[in-house]
Amino acid sequence: MPRIAIIGLGLIGGSLALALKRAQIEGLEIAGCDAQRGVAGRARKQGAIDHEARDAASAVAGAAVVVVATPISQARSVLEAIAPALEEGAIVTDTASTKRDLLRWAAELLPERVSFVGGHPMAGKEQSGLEAADAALFEGMPWAITPSVGATEGAIRTVEGLVSITGARPIIVDAAEHDSYVAAVSHLPLVASTALFSLASQSQAWPDLAILAGPGFRDVTRLASTDPSLSHDICLTNRENLLHWLDRYMEELRRLRGLIADAGQQEKLLKEFVRAQTEREVFLTKPPERAPEDQRAETPSAREQMLSFMVGDYVVRRTKEIDRMLDERERGLREERGR
Amino acid sequence: MPRIAIIGLGLIGGSLALALKRAQIEGLEIAGCDAQRGVAGRARKQGAIDHEARDAASAVAGAAVVVVATPISQARSVLEAIAPALEEGAIVTDTASTKRDLLRWAAELLPERVSFVGGHPMAGKEQSGLEAADAALFEGMPWAITPSVGATEGAIRTVEGLVSITGARPIIVDAAEHDSYVAAVSHLPLVASTALFSLASQSQAWPDLAILAGPGFRDVTRLASTDPSLSHDICLTNRENLLHWLDRYMEELRRLRGLIADAGQQEKLLKEFVRAQTEREVFLTKPPERAPEDQRAETPSAREQMLSFMVGDYVVRRTKEIDRMLDERERGLREERGR
Numbered sequence: 001m002p003r004i005a006i007i008g009l010g011l012i013g014g015s016l017a018l019a020l021k022r023a024q025i026e027g028l029e030i031a032g033c034d035a036q037r038g039v040a041g042r043a044r045k046q047g048a049i050d051h052e053a054r055d056a057a058s059a060v061a062g063a064a065v066v067v068v069a070t071p072i073s074q075a076r077s078v079l080e081a082i083a084p085a086l087e088e089g090a091i092v093t094d095t096a097s098t099k100r101d102l103l104r105w106a107a108e109l110l111p112e113r114v115s116f117v118g119g120h121p122m123a124g125k126e127q128s129g130l131e132a133a134d135a136a137l138f139e140g141m142p143w144a145i146t147p148s149v150g151a152t153e154g155a156i157r158t159v160e161g162l163v164s165i166t167g168a169r170p171i172i173v174d175a176a177e178h179d180s181y182v183a184a185v186s187h188l189p190l191v192a193s194t195a196l197f198s199l200a201s202q203s204q205a206w207p208d209l210a211i212l213a214g215p216g217f218r219d220v221t222r223l224a225s226t227d228p229s230l231s232h233d234i235c236l237t238n239r240e241n242l243l244h245w246l247d248r249y250m251e252e253l254r255r256l257r258g259l260i261a262d263a264g265q266q267e268k269l270l271k272e273f274v275r276a277q278t279e280r281e282v283f284l285t286k287p288p289e290r291a292p293e294d295q296r297a298e299t300p301s302a303r304e305q306m307l308s309f310m311v312g313d314y315v316v317r318r319t320k321e322i323d324r325m326l327d328e329r330e331r332g333l334r335e336e337r338g339r
Numbered sequence: 340m341p342r343i344a345i346i347g348l349g350l351i352g353g354s355l356a357l358a359l360k361r362a363q364i365e366g367l368e369i370a371g372c373d374a375q376r377g378v379a380g381r382a383r384k385q386g387a388i389d390h391e392a393r394d395a396a397s398a399v400a401g402a403a404v405v406v407v408a409t410p411i412s413q414a415r416s417v418l419e420a421i422a423p424a425l426e427e428g429a430i431v432t433d434t435a436s437t438k439r440d441l442l443r444w445a446a447e448l449l450p451e452r453v454s455f456v457g458g459h460p461m462a463g464k465e466q467s468g469l470e471a472a473d474a475a476l477f478e479g480m481p482w483a484i485t486p487s488v489g490a491t492e493g494a495i496r497t498v499e500g501l502v503s504i505t506g507a508r509p510i511i512v513d514a515a516e517h518d519s520y521v522a523a524v525s526h527l528p529l530v531a532s533t534a535l536f537s538l539a540s541q542s543q544a545w546p547d548l549a550i551l552a553g554p555g556f557r558d559v560t561r562l563a564s565t566d567p568s569l570s571h572d573i574c575l576t577n578r579e580n581l582l583h584w585l586d587r588y589m590e591e592l593r594r595l596r597g598l599i600a601d602a603g604q605q606e607k608l609l610k611e612f613v614r615a616q617t618e619r620e621v622f623l624t625k626p627p628e629r630a631p632e633d634q635r636a637e638t639p640s641a642r643e644q645m646l647s648f649m650v651g652d653y654v655v656r657r658t659k660e661i662d663r664m665l666d667e668r669e670r671g672l673r674e675e676r677g678r
C-alpha cells in the first residue's frame with residue numbers, strides 16, 4: 001500500500017493533500033504532521049490526511065514519497081530529523097520557493113539510499129495556512145522540478161506523476177537556473193508589488209487613495225499579502241538573483257520615465273504600450289511550451305516580425321489622433337496659465 | 340420618458356448600458372452611438388441600448404443625461420459636437436481616467452444651460468471593446484465624481500444615482516485631487532505593471548521565464564494588458580502627477596533594495612513585509628470609508644498602534660529562526676566555495 005508523508009500542512013502542504021485525496025488513488029495513504037499544534041488533527045478530521053504523525057521522523061516511517069512542505073527556514077532541520085527514519089529507496093521532494101539551498105542541504109544530510117528531487121509549485125493566494133488549502137490550487141499552474149545529481153530516473157518520474165495528479169504542469173529545470181528564472185517572474189513581482197502597496201499605504205493621502213483604489217490596484221498589489229516570513233525567506237535565499245532583477249527593473253522604470261517625460265518621444269512610448277499588450281496577449285492565449293534547444297533561436301524572430309507588423313499598423317493609425325490631442329492640451333494649459 | 344445617451348460603446352460604455360438595462364428602470368430609454376462602424380448596431384441587437392444613433396449629436400437629442408464614454412483623446416471633439424444639440428438642463432458626464440482636462444474642456448465648450456459632472460469608474464479588465472462589456476463590471480468598485488463649478492446640486496445627485504444603479508460606490512472628489520490620487524493607485528500601478536511585463540518579455544530568457552510564470556506574475560502584470568491608447572492617454576493627460584509618483588516608487592524600490600542587500604538589516608526588512616501584509620489585510624477586510632475632516636487626524640495613530648503591536652510580536656517570534664537560517668546559509672555557501 002503506497003504511503004506519502006507530507007511534512008507541513010499549511011496552504012501548500014494542505015492543498016497537495018486535498019488534491020491527492022480528490023484523485024481517489026486506490027490504496028493511497030497520506031501521513032502528515034505540522035509544527036503548529038492542532039493543525040495535523042484538523043487536517044485528519046477534514047479528510048486531507050489519513051494519519052496524524054507526532055513529528056516529521058514518525059511521519060516518514062513506511063513512506064515511499066516524502067514531501068517537505070514547510071517554510072524553507074525549517075526545511076534544513078526537517079531533512080536532518082527525517083534522514084535516519086527514511087525507508088530504503090524513498091523519494092524526498094519539497095515545495096520551497098528557491099532550490100539551490102535545498103539541493104545543498106539534501107546532499108549534505110540525506111543518506112545515499114534515498115533520492116532527492118526538489119519541487120516548487122508556482123501557486124498561491126492571499127490567505128495562508130490549512131484553512132486556505134484548496135484541492136484546485138495547482139490546476140494549470142507550473143510546478144518546477146529540480147532533481148539532485150544522484151536522483152534516480154524512477155524518482156524523477158514519480159515526482160512528475162505526483163505533480164500531474166494535482167493538475168499542475170511539471171517542468172524539469174536545473175536548480176541554479178530555476179532560482180534565476182523565478183527571481184524574474186516571482187520574486188521581483190513580489191518586491192515590486194509590496195513596494196507599490198507600501199508606498200501608497202504609507203502615504204499621508206492613504207485614506208483618500210484607499211477609497212479610490214480599484215481592481216487594478218488590488219491585482220497589482222496582491223503579492224503584498226504574501227505570508228511575510230515567506231517573502232523574507234525568498235529575499236534571504238535568493239538574494240543575488242533578486243538584486244540583479246531589481247536593478248534591471250529600476251532601469252526599465254527609468255527608461256519609461258524618460259519616455260513619459262519627453263513630449264518628443266510619444267510615438268516611442270505608445271509603441272511600448274502596444275508591444276507589452278500584444279506580447280501579453282500572446283503569453284495568455286498561446287501558453288509557452290518548451291521548444292527543443294535547436295528551435296529556440298528561430299522563435300523570437302518570427303514573433304518579432306508579427307509584433308513589429310501589428311505595432312506599426314496601430315501606431316500609424318494613432319499618431320494623428322495623438323498629435324491633435326497634444327496640441328489641444330498644450331493650448332489649454334497655456335490658456336489656464338494665462339488666466 | 341427619461342432618455343440617457345451613451346457616446347462610445349466600448350468596455351465602459353457597453354457595460355454601463357448593460358448595467359442600466361439589468362436594473363429594469365420603468366420607461367428608461369438608452370440611445371447610443373460609437374465611432375466604430377457596426378458597434379452601435381451590435382449593442383442594440385444584444386439589448387444593451389434601445390436606439391442606435393448615427394452620431395453623437397443625434398444621440399443626445401432629447402436626452403436628460405449624456406455619458407461621454409469615448410477615449411479621452413476623442414472626448415474634446417465629442418463635447419464640441421454635442422454642445423449645440425444638448426437639451427435645456429441636460430446633465431453631461433464622462434468616464435475618462437483623468438478629470439482636469441475634461442472639466443476645462445466642458446467649461447470651454449458646453450453651453451450654460453447644461454450641467455457637467457465628471458465621472459471615472461475605477462474598473463476594467465484584460466479585454467476591451469463591446470464584446471468584453473459586462474453588466475457586473477462596476478459592482479462594488481469606486482466611481483469618482485468630479486462636479487464642475489457650475490453643476491447644479493440636482494445634477495450631482497443624478498450622476499450619483501446613475502453610478503449607484505451600476506452597483507459602484509460614488510465618491511465625490513475635486514478634479515485636481517482626483518488626478519493626483521489616481522496617479523498613485525491607478526496610473527503608477529499601470530506603469531509598474533507594464534514595466535514588469537516588458538522587462539521579463541524582452542529578456543533573452545523569456546521562453547524559459549514564461550514557462551515558470553505563475554498566477555502571481557499574471558496578477559501583477561495584468562495592467563500591461565490595458566488598451567495601449569488608454570495607457571498612453573493617461574501618460575499624456577496626467578503626466579506631472581504620474582512622474583511624481585513614479586519617482587517616489589523608484590525611491591521606495593531603492594530603499595527596499597538597500598534592506599535586501601544588507602545582511603544587517605534583516606529585521607527591518609521582515610518588518611516591511613509584515614507591515615505591508617497587515618495593512619493590506621486591513622485594506623481588504625475593512626474597506627476604507629471617508630472620515631469627516633475632524634476625525635481624520637486620529638485614524639492613523641490608532642491604526643499605527645495596532646500595527647506596531649502586531650508587527651512587534653511577530654518579529655520577536657521570527658528573529659531566532661532567521662538568525663539560525665542565516666548562520667546555516669553562510670556556512671553552506673562557505674563550504675560550497677571551499678570545494
